[in-house]
Amino acid sequence: MQTGFNRWVPVIISLCCLFNLTDDVLAQAISTVLDDARHHLRNGSEPEWSDFESAPESHELVLEFEARANPDEWCLEVTQNNVKQNWFISINGTKLAALHVNENPIVAFFSIPPDTLMDGVNELRITTTAAVPDDIVVSQIVLHREARSEFLRQTATLVVVEERGKAIPCRITVMREAVLPETDMRQEILMTTGCETSQELAVRPGVIYCTGQARILLPAGTYTLIAGRGPEYGIAETQVTLREGEEQNIRMDLIREVDTSGFVSCDTHVHTFTHSRHGDATIEERMLTLAGEAIELPVATDHNLHIDFVPVAHRMKMLDYFTPVIGNEVTTKIGHFNVFPVDSEQVPLPNFKSETWEEIFASIKSTPSVQAIILNHARDLHSQFRPFDPRNHLASLGRSANGWQLQVNAMEIINSGAQQTDMMRLVDDWMGMLNAGHRLTPVGCSDSHDVARHFVGQARTYIRANDENVGALDTAQAIDNFVNGRVVVSCGLFCTIKVNGEFTSGDMVPSSGEYEVEIDLHGPSWVEADEIELFANGKSVYTKILSPEQRSYAGLKCRATVPLNWPFTNDCFLVAVARGPGVRRLHWPVARPYQPTSPHWLPLCMSVTGAVWIDINGNGLFDAAKQVAMQVRQQCGGDFDSTLAELSRLDQATSLHTWAHWMNYGQPDLTDEQQLRLRRSEPHVRDAYATYMTEWRASQIEAVR
Structure with missing residues (x-):
């Protein structure tokens, strides 16, 4: 060959x-190494990340090298890392291409057109015009005197991936190992292949989605191949050494390691380049990636469009693997909202040009059949608006700072395509909303626009529903359970909760003398788990640290059974959160934050359960903290001592809302004597007051900026 x-x-x-x-x-x-040094480039004055705190070499790379003129197409090899903005490669003033916008390390190849090089000294430049700071690393720059397509097709390896003897859609990751310049450390790097996207393959550097079989074309060398299918499956890994002209056949077997019976995997936030016009995944590639990541209920949410995946999935014979739902990311100047289901592509669009929430939500609610309305990425800035910016929102109170009414019934808490610097930030925001009386389903999603960079289904929502035939799911049942909070949010881990052996996420637990909580934590062998934490009304009440042996178990990693210690008389909701280190290997890498708030970042894998509601007071209802606080205010009026006495038997969330009522959500007016009595009150009452004051002041500062 x-x-x-x-x-x-x-x-x-x-x-x-x-x-x-x-x-x-x-x-x-032969090939010529033009430069094997590590070059750290930065286009701004401040480091983007703490691992790039050292001073950069320059804002651009200028490399002079000796060569001969190229009468035919040749190619250039560049190893790149942490590229977030557009960086362009040029030789002798001729722009060749841009580096791949992908933060993961990649061995990239770029075509050099005929007559680009000249005899003697040539100049290579890598530059950017981006205004946003970006730290990148380029190394191992090699000139190959052969066309790109020919160089990348020196060998062929037929890879067949099966589950129980049957080919199965999956992701195959191709990596080359390299010694980092100026160190003895070895690093896995995504390796560009000679494969091309087709009806059977979705291809990006180092990543191939397929229906179970792929003929992988590569230069001669040694490579690591990993096959996977999302967090329900283990991975299959092998190393191959290929000589030029050689063909090999490899079979890889995937084993389901995590039992999610009775749940369907849903990604509520899925885009295509075909319709959203940014990112890179065509609608055909999206079908392959959905099947390859085992997403069973994908919701099409291209911006301000109603898109039906069914015709394309049918043409590509993919409907055995998932049941598509038509949705829409209603993209406005004052927030993004995913809505579904929509009956057809012909249904009129909600008015996304409205400039008030009242008009936007009225338009969404008038869209036939829509049941789920999700607040997307509440901490991200779009069109100069951030829904949960302190100037707009008091997080602990779950309350708008400007009086706007948020009329949603779900909220993204893990968006793997728009990660938060603190991955608990949106979880805390969500629990604050629950304490304010908002019944919101927690949502995990990918917000994927890409094939490989921010891939589909990394974060997902498991919905309790019949999953026996994923190609013909009962969407009405699944969506009803979604709206009612019968869900598990997953980003690598799968955590469930049960109270008194019977009640789980979305359920109301009747009043009882005792409450026993059982938390199960599942995950594949390649995702580690560190701890389980139980929250009651947003306050941590129990933590279990996993043993070293449990961390990497396949399947059930840990079961924790704990009596609920709730000394208060008001109702509470329970949420379990599981955490572990973020996956760094390139077959499933957790992305860096989309809009970081700090250069320091700790990647995590997580799972969050939907809330279980406990009727502590036995009135047959769930009384949220805000509602109980209003009752305290009515009962005690302006009597400060009576209020302190009442709060001593109520929890911190109720105390927080009581102080907000007391201050009328404004400037505090406690007298010196009241301040003294407050300092002598129960710790949770004092902490609630301090939390309110800190948050209120931060909101006031932001409002005048």
């Missing part, structure tokens, strides 16, 4: 030796 110039290399070398030809002639027959 030798191709192009490479088949003549042995002959040329022999002739050079025989006739004692010059080194220049020999150099033309």
Whole structure:
């Protein structure tokens, strides 16, 4: 299978030796390393991340090298890392291409058109015009005297991936190992292949989604291949050494390691380049990635469009693997909201040009059949508006600072395509909303626009529903359970909660003398778990640290059974959160934060349960903290001592809302005597007051900026 110039290399070398030809002639027959140093480039004054705190080499790379003119197409190899903005490669003033916008390390290859190089000294530049700071690393720059397509197709490996003897859609990750320049450390790097996207393959550097079989074309060398299918499955890994012209056959078996019976995997936030016009995943590639990541209930949410995946999925024979739902990311100047289901593509769009929440939500609610309304990425800035910015929102109170009414019934708490610096930030925001009386389903989603960079289904929502036939799911049942909070949010881990052996997420637990909480934590062997934490009304009440042996178990990693210690008389909701270190290997890498608030970042894998509601007071209802606080205010009026006495038997969330009522959500007016009595009150009452004051002041500062 030798191709192009490479088949003549042995002959040329022999002739050079025989006739004692010059080194220049020999150099033309082989690849040439132009530069093997590590170059740290930065286009701004401040480091983007703490692991790039050292001073950069420059804001651009300028490299001079000796070469001969290229009468034919050749190619350039560049190893890149942490590229978030557009960086362009040029040779002798001719722009070749842009580096791949992808923060993961990649061995990239770029075509050099004929007559780009000249005899003698040539100049290579890597530059950016981006205004947003970006720290990148480039290294191992190699000139190959062969066309890109030929160089990348020196070998062929037929990979078949099966589950129980049957080919299964999956992701295959191809990596090359390299020694980092100026260190002895070895690093896995995504390796560009010679494969091309087709009806059967979705291809990006180092990543191939397929229906169970892929013929992978590569240069000669040694590579690691990993097959996977999302967090319900283990991974299959093998190393291959390939000689030029060689063909190999490899079979890889995937084993389901996590039992999610009775749940369907849903990604509520899925885009395509075909319709959203940004990112890179065409609608055909999206079908392959959904199947390859085992997303069973994908919701199409292209911006301000109603898109039906069914015709394309049917044409590609993918409907055995998932049941599509038509949705819409209603994209406005004052927030983004995913809505579904929509009956058809012909249904009129909600008015996304409205400039008030009242009008936007009225328009959404008038859209036939829509049941789920999700607040998307509440901490992200779009169109100069951030829904949960302190100037707009008091997080602990779950209350708008400007009087706007948020009319949603779900909220993203893990968005793997728009990660938070603190991955608990949105979880805390959500629990604050629950304490304010908002019944919101927690949502995990990918917000994926891409094939590989921010891939579909990394964060997802498991919905309690019949999952026996994923190609014909009962969408009405699934969506009803979604709206009612019968869910588990997953980003690598799968955590469930049960109270008194019977009641789980979305359920109301009747009043009882005792409450026993059982938390199960599942995950694949390649995702580690560190701890389980139980929250009651947003306050941590129990933590279990996993043993070293449990961390990497396949399947059930840990079961924790704990009596609920709730000394208060008001109702409470329970939420379990599981955490572990973020996956760093390139078959499933957790992305860096989308809009970081700090250069320091700790990647996590997580799972969050939907809330279980406990009717502590036995009135047959769930009384949220805000509602109980209003009752305290009515009962005690302006009597400060009575209020303190009442709060001593109520929890911190209720105390927080009581102080907000007391201050009328404004400037505190406690007298010196009241301040003294407050300091002598129960710790949770004092802490609630301090939390309110801190948050209120922060909101006031932001409001005048």
